[in-house]
Amino acid sequence: MKLLQQVRVIDPVLQVDRLADVLIANGKIEQIGDRILDYPTATEVIQPGGLVLGTGLVDLYSHSGEPGNESRETLLELAQAGAAGGFTQIGILPDTIPALNNVDVIAALKNKSSFLQAKSDRSTHLPHLNFWGSAWDFQQRKMNSLAELQSEVIGFATSHNLSNLDVFKQILEYIQPWSKTVAVDLHQNELGKNGVVREGDISIRYGMAGNPGYSEAAAIAAVLEMAAQIPAQIHLMRVSTQRGVELIADAKARGVNVTASTTLMHLLWNSEAVGSYDPNLRLEPPLGNESDRLALAEGVRRGIIDAIAIDHQAYTYEEKTVAFALAPPGAIGLELALPLLWQKFIATGKWTEIELWQALSTRPRQCLQQKTKAIAPEQPAELVLFDPEQTWTADQNQLMSPAANTPWYNKKITGKVIRTWN
Numbered sequence: 001m002k003l004l005q006q007v008r009v010i011d012p013v014l015q016v017d018r019l020a021d022v023l024i025a026n027g028k029i030e031q032i033g034d035r036i037l038d039y040p041t042a043t044e045v046i047q048p049g050g051l052v053l054g055t056g057l058v059d060l061y062s063h064s065g066e067p068g069n070e071s072r073e074t075l076l077e078l079a080q081a082g083a084a085g086g087f088t089q090i091g092i093l094p095d096t097i098p099a100l101n102n103v104d105v106i107a108a109l110k111n112k113s114s115f116l117q118a119k120s121d122r123s124t125h126l127p128h129l130n131f132w133g134s135a136w137d138f139q140q141r142k143m144n145s146l147a148e149l150q151s152e153v154i155g156f157a158t159s160h161n162l163s164n165l166d167v168f169k170q171i172l173e174y175i176q177p178w179s180k181t182v183a184v185d186l187h188q189n190e191l192g193k194n195g196v197v198r199e200g201d202i203s204i205r206y207g208m209a210g211n212p213g214y215s216e217a218a219a220i221a222a223v224l225e226m227a228a229q230i231p232a233q234i235h236l237m238r239v240s241t242q243r244g245v246e247l248i249a250d251a252k253a254r255g256v257n258v259t260a261s262t263t264l265m266h267l268l269w270n271s272e273a274v275g276s277y278d279p280n281l282r283l284e285p286p287l288g289n290e291s292d293r294l295a296l297a298e299g300v301r302r303g304i305i306d307a308i309a310i311d312h313q314a315y316t317y318e319e320k321t322v323a324f325a326l327a328p329p330g331a332i333g334l335e336l337a338l339p340l341l342w343q344k345f346i347a348t349g350k351w352t353e354i355e356l357w358q359a360l361s362t363r364p365r366q367c368l369q370q371k372t373k374a375i376a377p378e379q380p381a382e383l384v385l386f387d388p389e390q391t392w393t394a395d396q397n398q399l400m401s402p403a404a405n406t407p408w409y410n411k412k413i414t415g416k417v418i419r420t421w422n
Helices: 075-084 103-119 162-178 201-206 213-227 242-253 264-268 271-276 290-302 337-346 353-367
Strands: 002-011 016-025 028-033 044-046 052-055 057-062 087-092 128-134 155-159 181-185 233-236 258-263 307-309 383-393 412-421
Touching: 002 353, 052 353, 057 307, 057 353, 075 087, 075 103, 075 412, 087 383, 087 412, 103 128, 155 162, 162 181, 162 213, 201 271, 213 233, 213 242, 213 258, 242 258, 242 290, 258 264, 258 290, 258 353, 264 290, 264 307, 264 337, 290 353, 307 353, 337 353, 337 383, 337 412
Parallel strands: 002 044, 002 052, 057 087, 087 128, 128 155, 155 181, 181 233, 233 258, 258 307
Antiparallel strands: 002 016, 016 028, 052 383, 383 412
16 A cells, blocks of 8 residues: 655546645555545555656557567567556557467467566556557458457557558448447558658758658548548547648548547657668658647647557667668657656646646547546556656666667656556
C-alpha cells in the first residue's frame, strides 16, 4: 500500500488538474482527496514534492523486433522500455517475421506477453501489449484470414497506395460485422517517388530525393471520401503535413467517422534538422517543414489529430550507421516521449497538461474503442508518476531498450518517469 501525499493529479477524463493525496493498494485506487489522514500503519508514505500523477499512457503503434529481429530488441526489452516511459498499453504492428497474419503467431506472442507480465516484479509493471493483425498479404495479393484473426487483435493495420485503394475498400466492407478499427498507412505511394526528405528547398539544398507533401494529402483525401460512404472505424496513421490536418478537420466537421495520429518525432523535429544527416532522423514519412510541425501540434491540441503515437522502432547499430538515404526509417522513443513532449509543449506554455495527457492517454483509448478510466476510488491503478524536473542521460546505462537509434542518445534529458502502475 502506498500513499502519495500532495501529488499533482492530472486526470484527462474528469478534466482535473489539482494537488491531492492518493492511496493505492492491491492494484486499485483506494482513496483520493485533499488530505488522507486515516490509513494503515504499514502504508509506505511518499511525499513527492513536484511530482505529477497521471493516467497510464497508451501507444497506438510501435514495432517489435520479436519475432524475427530479436537482435534489435526483444518483446521483454520493448515492454520494459514502455514501462520506463509510463506506458500501460502498447500497440504492436504486424510487420514482424513472420507477420502477424496467423492466429498461431499472435497467440504465441500474447502468451509470452502474459507470461512476462506475470513474472514482472512489484516495482516494474509491464504494459499490456495489443496486437494489430495484418489485413492484406501483398506478396500473395490476397486478404488474410480476418475472420480467424479478429478475436485475437485490437484491429487491423494495413498500408496502401493510390493504385490499390480498392483493396482497402474490400477490407473496410469485410470487417464491418466486428466493429474493429482499421489503421491505414498511406505513405508508400506513387507520388512519393521513394523520397527520403520533404520535397522542396530542403531536398535541393541537401541533395536528397524529395517526397512531396501532396503525396500524403492525395491519399488522405481519397480515404476520407471512402470513409464518408462506408461505415467503418478508420484510423489514419503518421499524419505529417499541414494539408493532411486541414483535410481531417474538414472531414470531422462533416461528421466523417475517422481518427488520426501523428508521431512523436514529427512533433519535435522539422525538415531543417536533416541537414545534420543524422540517420536517426530518417523517417517514413519524412519530417515536414516547420509549418507542417506547427499545424500538427495545433491539430493535436485541438483534437483534430486524436493521438500521439510513439512509432518506436529499434535497430542495431550496424543497421543505422549508414548514409542517411540508405538508413532504414524509424527511431526509438518509448522512454523519451513524455519528458520530451513536456519540455517542448508544457514547459513552454503551448499546451496544458490535460491536453498532453489526452493525446497520450484518453484519446488513444478512444481510437481503439476502449472506455476511458478516471483517477477515482475503486478504479484500477493504471497510472504514471512523473518528475518533470529530474535529469538523466539517455545512454546504455539508463535506457531499457538496447537500441541507440535516437537523436537524443547520450544527451541530457529533463523529466523522468518514476513509477508505472498497471
